[in-house]
Structure formats: C-alpha cells, structure tokens
Amino acid sequence: MKICNTIKERGNNLFKYMCAVFFGIFVGFILINFVYLIPTEPLKKNISSSAIYTGEENLHPQVVDGYVNSTLDLLTDYVMLNTAVNKSDKPFYEAAMSSNNIYYNENNQDVAQNLIDYCDEKSDYLTTSYERYWHGYLVFLKPLLIFFNIQDITMLNFTTQLILFSILIYFISKTNGLLCSICFAIVSSFIGFPLITGMNLQYTSIILISLISSIILLWKKEWLFEDKIRLNIMFLVVGMMTSYMDFLTFPTLTLTLPLILFILNLKLCNKEKIVYVFKLSLFWVFGYILMWGSKWLLASIILNQNVFKNAIDSILLRTSIDNPFNSSEKFSRIFSIKKTLIDVYLRKPTVLFALSFIFFSMQKYLRKLGLKKYLIVLKENLILLFIGLIPLVFIFLSANHAIVHFYFVNKQLFTTIIAVLLFFNVNER
Numbered sequence: 556m557k558i559c560n561t562i563k564e565r566g567n568n569l570f571k572y573m574c575a576v577f578f579g580i581f582v583g584f585i586l587i588n589f590v591y592l593i594p595t596e597p598l599k600k601n602i603s604s605s606a607i608y609t610g611e612e613n614l615h616p617q618v619v620d621g622y623v624n625s626t627l628d629l630l631t632d633y634v635m636l637n638t639a640v641n642k643s644d645k646p647f648y649e650a651a652m653s654s655n656n657i658y659y660n661e662n663n664q665d666v667a668q669n670l671i672d673y674c675d676e677k678s679d680y681l682t683t684s685y686e687r688y689w690h691g692y693l694v695f696l697k698p699l700l701i702f703f704n705i706q707d708i709t710m711l712n713f714t715t716q717l718i719l720f721s722i723l724i725y726f727i728s729k730t731n732g733l734l735c736s737i738c739f740a741i742v743s744s745f746i747g748f749p750l751i752t753g754m755n756l757q758y759t760s761i762i763l764i765s766l767i768s769s770i771i772l773l774w775k776k777e778w779l780f781e782d783k784i785r786l787n788i789m790f791l792v793v794g795m796m797t798s799y800m801d802f803l804t805f806p807t808l809t810l811t812l813p814l815i816l817f818i819l820n821l822k823l824c825n826k827e828k829i830v831y832v833f834k835l836s837l838f839w840v841f842g843y844i845l846m847w848g849s850k851w852l853l854a855s856i857i858l859n860q861n862v863f864k865n866a867i868d869s870i871l872l873r874t875s876i877d878n879p880f881n882s883s884e885k886f887s888r889i890f891s892i893k894k895t896l897i898d899v900y901l902r903k904p905t906v907l908f909a910l911s912f913i914f915f916s917m918q919k920y921l922r923k924l925g926l927k928k929y930l931i932v933l934k935e936n937l938i939l940l941f942i943g944l945i946p947l948v949f950i951f952l953s954a955n956h957a958i959v960h961f962y963f964v965n966k967q968l969f970t971t972i973i974a975v976l977l978f979f980n981v982n983e984r
Contacts, residue, residue, distance in 0.1 A: 713753030794842025805967035943974025
C-alpha cells in the first residue's frame with residue numbers, strides 16, 4: 556500500500572512539474588508573439604532621439620579605467636535594440652521566432668551605426684537571424700520603447716535595481732544579521748552593481764531575476780520551506796526565466812544567489828543541505844535546458860529550418876578550448892578561470908575588504924564561541940564553498956565563451972566571493 560501511495564505521489568509531483576514547464580513555454584511563446592504585433596515606428600522615433608555611441612572603441616567602455624568589472628557592454632545593448640526595432644515582412648509569428656537583426660554592408664561590424672541608419676529610414680539593408688535565443692527581454696523592451704528613449708529606460712532600470720537591491724539587503728539583515736547584509740552590499744559593488752548593471756540593458760535580465768527570486772525566497776520562506784514541491788517549482792521556473800530572458804551572460808547568478816540565501820536559512824545537517832543543493836540545482840538546469848530547447852523546436856517547426864544544428868554548433872564552439880582570437884591555437888580551461896577571476900578581482904580594494912572581513916569574522920566568533928565550536932560552524936559552512944564552485948564550473952566548461960566575454964562573465968563570481976567570505980561567518984539569527 557505504501558509503495559502504491561509513493562508511486563502515486565511521485566506521479567502527481569511529476570505532473571505538477573510538467574504543467575509548470577508547459578505553462579511556462581506557452582506563456583513565453585504567447586508573450587514574444589504578442590510584442591511582435593507592436594508597430595515599430597514609435598520605437599524608431601525614441602531610439603533616434605537617444606544618444607548612441609558609434610565606433611568600436613565606444614562599445615565596451617570602462618566606467619572606472621582599468622577595472623574590467625566596470626565594463627559596459629553597449630555592443631549587445633545595440634543588438635537588443637536592433638532586434639526590438641526591426642520591422643519584418645514575415646508574419647509576426649515567424650518574426651518572433653527568427654528575431655532578425657539588420658545591417659548595412661558599408662558599416663561592416665558597426666552595430667551602433669546600423670541601428671542609427673535603420674532608424675533614419677536608410678534603405679538597402681540586409682538581415683540576419685538570431686533564432687537560437689528566445690529574446691524574452693523584448694517582452695519589456697518593446698513596450699518601454701513606445702514611451703521612453705534609451706536614456707529614460709536606463710534611469711528606470713537603475714532605479715528599479717536600486718529599489719530591489721535595497722529590499723533584498725533589508726531581508727538579508729532581518730533574516731541573517733547585519734554583518735551578512737554588509738558583506739552582500741559591499742561585494743555587490745565589486746561586480747558593478749547597481750551602478751554598472753543599471754546602465755546596461757544586457758545585464759538587466761539576470762540581475763532582476765536574481766533579485767526578485769531572492770526576495771521572494773526570503774519573504775515567503777516559511778511557505779516555500781514547508782513544501783518541497785513549491786521550492787522545486789520555484790527553481791525550475793527561475794531556470795526557465797533565465798533561459799527565456801538572457802543572452803548567456805552570467806546565468807548561474809540566478810541559481811547561486813537564491814541558493815546561498817536558502818542554505819543560510821536552512822536548519823539542517825550538512826548531508827541534508829547537500830541533497831537540497833543538488834536537487835534544486837538540477838531543477839534549475841532542467842528548467843533552463845527545457846525552455847531553451849523548446850525555442851529550438853518551435854523555431855524549427857515555424858521557420859521550417861534546422862535551428863537545432865545552429866544552436867548545437869554554437870554550444871560546441873562556446874564550450875571548446877579554441878582560442879577565439881587565433882583559430883590555430885588552443886588554450887587551457889584553467890586560463891578562462893584566471894581571466895575571469897584572478898585578473899578581474901585580485902585588486903587591492905577587493906583583497907583588502909576580503910581579508911578585513913575574514914579577520915573580523917574569525918576574531919569575533921573565536922572570542923565568542925571558542926576554537927572547538929567555531930570549527931564545527933566552519934564544517935557546517937562547507938556547503939557554501941560547494942555553491943561557490945558552481946560559477947567556476949560553468950566558466951571551466953564554457954571556456955571559449957568566458958574568454959570572449961570575460962568582461963561580463965566574471966559577474967557570476969559574485970556568489971563565489973560571497974560564499975568564501977560567509978564561510979567564516981556565523982549565522983546568528
């Protein structure tokens with residue numbers, strides 16, 4: 556009888572997960588098709604009234620010279636705007652699946668000039684498709700461009716991120732103590748949050764998903780923690796949203812940030828925590844893969860072309876060890892970690908804060924708990940280091956992608972640094 560009940564329960568749970576996946580895919584498909592019904596003329600007008608910086612040297616400016624983590628990715632921003640404003644001759648459902656970009660031969664690779672020329676109604680343009688991604692950011696970007704120019708949207712973005720970040724720090728302080736919230740606030744500045752991320756459309760999706768999911772986790776933690784299914788579905792949905800909205804920037808942040816906050820508020824032994832981390836990570840990965848794969852399937856059917864081949868070829872390239880700047884050379888995967896972690900974060904301010912925080916934590920809790928009890932706490936905190944390894948594993952596996960885009964891939968190491976610092980901290984709540 557117990558075996559039958561267990562099988563029935565697992566069947567019911569699987570049905571719930573499948574419903575969540577299919578509902579998410581359905582909603583995502585409807586929304587992306589809906590925004591392709593929006594006329595592009597108002598969008599062109601607002602883009603034309605914006606300040607757009609042309610020239611290769613202006614596409615990746617550093618707000619603080621010499622600090623890679625302060626780099627803006629204007630190139631991808633202009634690709635996103637180009638996709639948003641492009642008026643296709645195809646039916647809206649085909650346009651939504653192909654996500655065309657426009658370009659002019661004489662502009663070569665100048666994506667900013669392409670955008671300016673198109674908004675100025677210059678003819679004789681060509682198109683290229685970008686069908687392997689959902690481009691879910693268009694669900695927000697297209698409606699916003701009806702009413703606002705790029706600078707207006709930037710200010711709205713910065714303000715939104717700042718408000719959400721303030722709410723998250725409040726919840727962290729309330730649930731995990733002042734020292735923990737200070738750690739999160741200061742380390743956030745190392746990845747340029749919210750100053751840099753608030754100025755970039757490219758970074759927005761991951762940041763907002765990470766913040767909102769983390770706030771929900773802490774706000775509704777009793778409701779989520781009392782039912783494993785709710786928690787599993789939450790991480791499944793977060794993985795799907797990440798795949799839907801993002802351009803493969805620093806996706807693991809949407810997994811590791813809520814995961815660290817979950818573990819900090821979980822009163823279980825290490826073995827049980829490891830099981831939770833493994834299971835929730837799997838649900839996030841399943842959500843990410845199923846949502847991404849559904850786009851390839853739907854685009855292949857609607858466009859009558861093999862999108863799977865294009866997507867898989869791209870994945871094979873981005874996970875390779877081919878030198879992106881010299882195709883005849885290979886590089887070590889360890890080099891991708893050095894490029895994104897050591898070269899970016901081994902700077903005097905970062906090291907000074909990290910060592911100061913560790914020293915303060917150790918002397919405070921050694922004095923308060925004694926060596927024996929403090930070592931027990933450190934043993935319980937080992938799970939944090941395991942979570943901190945997740946971004947490093949992602950970078951290791953996607954080495955080519957990390958080398959090409961090291962200036963933003965490094966931002967997912969936020970949780971690696973947090974994990975190391977909080978390893979020495981004691982949760983006093």
